[in-house]
Amino acid sequence: MKFDVIVIGAGAAGLFCASSAAERGKSTLVLDHAKKPGKKILISGGGRCNFTNYYIEPEKYLCKNPHFCKSALSQYTQWDFISLVEKYDIKYHEKALGQLFCDDSAKEIVSMLMSECENNSVQFSFQTEILEVKKIENDDFLVKTNNSNYQCKSLVIATGGLSMPKLGATPFAYKVAEQFGLTVLPTRAGLVPFTLQPELKDQLADISGISMPVTITANDVSFSEDILITHRGLSGPAVLQVSSYWNSGDEVSIDLFPNGSFQKALIVAIEKQPNLTLKNFLSGVFAKRFVEKFLELNSLENIPIKQLDHGKQSHLVEIIHNWRIKPSGTEGYRTAEVTLGGVDTDHFSSKTMECKSVKGLYMIGEAVDVTGWLGGYNFQWAWSSGWVAGQNV
Secondary structure, eight states, X not given: OEEEEEEEOOSHHHHHHHHHHHHTTOOEEEEOSSSSSOHHHHHGGGGTOEEEETTOOGGGXXXXXXXXXXXXXXXXXXHHHHHHXXXXXXXXXXXXXXXXXXXXXXXXXXXXXXXXXXXXXOEEEOSOOEEEEEEOGGGOEEEEESSOEEEEEEEEEOOOOSSOGGGTOOSHHHHHHHHTTOOEEEXXXXXXXXXXXXXXXXXXXXXXXXXXEEEEEETTEEEEEEEEEOSSEEESHHHHHHHTTOOTTOOEEEESSTTSOHHHHHHHHHHXXXXXXXXXXXXXXXXXXXXXXXXXXXXXXXXXXXXXXXHHHHHHHHHHHOEEEOOOEEOGGGTOSEEEEEEOGGGBOTTTOBXXXXXXXXXXXXXXXXXXXXXXXXXXXXXXXXXXXXXXX
């Protein structure tokens, strides 16, 4: 069977690309090895899909070429996608920092994408294994599958990265890239919890479940959001964000008092309540269970705060504003929301997402080396890159 366009991957980028292409009158087929479309969409945002962000900016994306994402993000913006969501009367709300979530369910986003595809006569083949992809005469592609063989002028790879293998993530995009002589940059898990050295992990296990606002820094990049202590290590939005900038062996710095001067707060307390014990003073700022553990970890004596001499005050202020931890690693692709790295964007036109050296080959979404921050940025890259490819296939 012959199509104008074949999209491999029925995730966010693939579905959006297919509807974008078919809307232009292109005969379009979507192939996927899963039983149903949009598996990652369905579990995202706690089942409510953080589908974009009010504050999309190229600076909030990691890529070897920081300029690459600018064109697609400007051609199809967050406002364009929000308009589509509103057209389908999907109710949504803003959480922190411009993050937009469905009021009801991520299923509404998948239904919307499928409706857009069906309205434009996109064809689907699920539970389909790709056996071979190759260039044939007339610059066409031949896609051999376990069900049938297909031919197309334009082939779009939208199979994502390696994150969340239980949802079916595979290195398919990287294998296709290598087959056509394209560079695949080293990959690693991004937006992922940290694991800790056994001793610290065991010490913090007693207080798992405690969450608090912090500023966390790795390699001079900082995020101010909540951190969550878990039985495996550290999680929460601040940790997920900074994990994309952290490299194995690096320390992270955690400011436990991010919105002011702890020294000033301490001096005021010493003046007003000099007999207050250090534990009781800190318990007015942090959760009591955390304070007990923090005193123990840092060998801090529970004395009246008036007895804190200059050296002890300075030490306390330092560890509150600069609690240094060296993660042992991350939880890896198993729980990572995204894959850092991937197919080198130098091989593609930023304006069309077409491969410069292989006519008719496109790669979009998480398959390429573009990774957004937590908070709807990666979905917006899926919509933007998918739409742009769909307009150019």
